[in-house]
Amino acid sequence: MKKVILTAISVLALSSSFGVSLSHASEEGAYPLPNVDWSFEGPFGTYDKAALQRGLMVYRQVCSSCHAMKRVAYRNLTALGYSEDQVKAIAGEYTIIDGPNDEGEMFERPGRPSDKFKSPFANDAAATSANGGALPPDLSLITKAREGGADYVFGVLIGYASAPPEVTVLDGQYFNKHMTGNVIKMPPPLTAGAVAYEDGMPQTVEQYAKDVSTFLTWAAEPEMEQRKQMGFKVILFLIVFAALMYAVKRKIWAKVH
């Protein structure tokens, strides 16, 4: 048995070292993603509520003019540390088209906590035509839908630079170090000082990008903190249970040779 396990381990080691050499060979792109030290990383990671609130500010004042977030509801914002009244106030700032009413007419009303985030465009076609033929993706799941997650979103937001000679950038396009193909149609969205923070955090592009990436990670995985907390309890229980079963098994097997 020991021998089998040893061989299995060496087999795995052999094939994984082969795998590493393969992935090195296929690695491309001269700009590795930035590796940010996020508060939500690792098994003990949690969301930094202040960063989430600042990120929401950046989203509402900058991103939301083009990008929808239709899977998140205003009521979900209580998770960012807002009270129910604050959430009501935030939702109330938006005008939602509802209906039809009893007369069959669509009508406008102020937003309610139960509404989903209001989209900037009526539909994808409107969004595409207003943005030079490129559809700004919905951001509700963006950190789960991209290799690299929050690092990728952060990378794209700070990745604008002047194009090196080997990359052709057409009119209405921008060079970006971390976008696939290094070309993006989104103009650099963040400028220093554009969003007025109230808590004294630096109002730099980097800080904005960091905060909004944190906010978008929460939007994609709102259950993360609950998930990790439950995970510790479940695994602790399983370890105790397994240890107990091991003891039972040892006792039962004690007489067998």
Added chain:
Amino acid sequence: MSAGPRKPFENKIVEWVDSRLPLFTMLDKEYGVFPTPKNFNYFWNFGAIAMFMLVTMIVSGITLAMHYAANTGIAFDSVERIMRDVNYGWLLRYIHMNGASFFFVAVYIHIFRGMYYGSYKQPRELLWIFGVVIFLLMMATAFMGYVLPWGQMSYWGATVITNFFTAFPLVGESVQTLLIGGFSVDNPTLNRFFALHYLLPFVIVGVVFLHVWALHVTGSNNPSGIEPKTKEDTLPFHPYYTMKDSFGILVFVIIYAIFIFFMPNALGHPDNYIPANPMVTPAHIVPEWYFLPFYAILRAVTIDIGIPFTEVTIITAKLGGVLLMFGSIAVLLVMPWLDSHPVRSARYRPKFKFFLLLFVVIVLVLGKVGGMPADVPLFHITENMIFTTTHVAQIATVYYFAFFLVVLPILSRVEKALPVPASIHESVTNCKSSCEGNA
């Protein structure tokens, strides 16, 4: 299950039921006293673990189906609603999503166990064949399940895989149309895949029943590969193996839980969090990790096979790939006849052991290149010849088939096995000199 002479039970209710339907007699016979070799190692846990995973998948799957909507317009949204608004919906979905991977982990180890210790050999051929059928059904179920969230990989995976069938001459196109319910993957595809994804697990349960029934006829193999001879060689299944299996399942579930709670998307592809879009093809379409070795075999065939020196093509590269891919599983069905060596366990067959472990490495290599784009250059052989991932896949595919079709039949004839112990008991007690004296 037979209505032979029956020992009465003391409990009146149990006795009342048992005299009408000998359920308890059967349980007692099949699990209470079922003589099981006493020398199992932990590899023998994976049958019970696979059974546990099947039940987990069915229970979590039925609950998910209560919230899921199989319509291309709202399928993706309904999954996101499960993740965000259904109470503990994220837990259910992550259990099911990662459960598919862990079911395959358990089954792959279970299959390896069967190969290493020769469990496929006479008289367990049919038991082995039922196992291969379960594996095939699992692959179909997993593939259709992956389509249901209707993300980009769901859609394009379904498009690529169902496109295989067009490779078959004459009937191919019609089969594909029937499978996807139209000329491209669309709402009818999603509907029938959901229906079949709900049905097939119960078919698997049925074949598992046959698999276990056949097991209880021949009895289990064991690490020594020797049949039990005396009472000294065996133990009743309960409590010895029920307890050992429980411990094994718990250890497995700990690892499974680490994935569910701390890295739930590590085994998935980010593109499946983008809603399906027929107008945008992902840069690199890959199936789930457990299909990658077979995907590599599919893509390994790059040339049409025809009559030499003519323009006539008999088997196109595409059909060749599809045939090899199906063949890579079909060849498992005949494994008991390809390997006719009288000694079962690789413990006493060093040559077989070497080639089998090499086979495992090769399957892992196939999995690795299956997840990479085709024709990625690796290194230069000469100035103009570049060694690519496709070459790796081709060499590995040749070994995959050679292992079954060449190595096993030759070893059956030429391999001289190490001395095999006289009994299971002797193999365990390891009392070389004294036992030989007794014998």
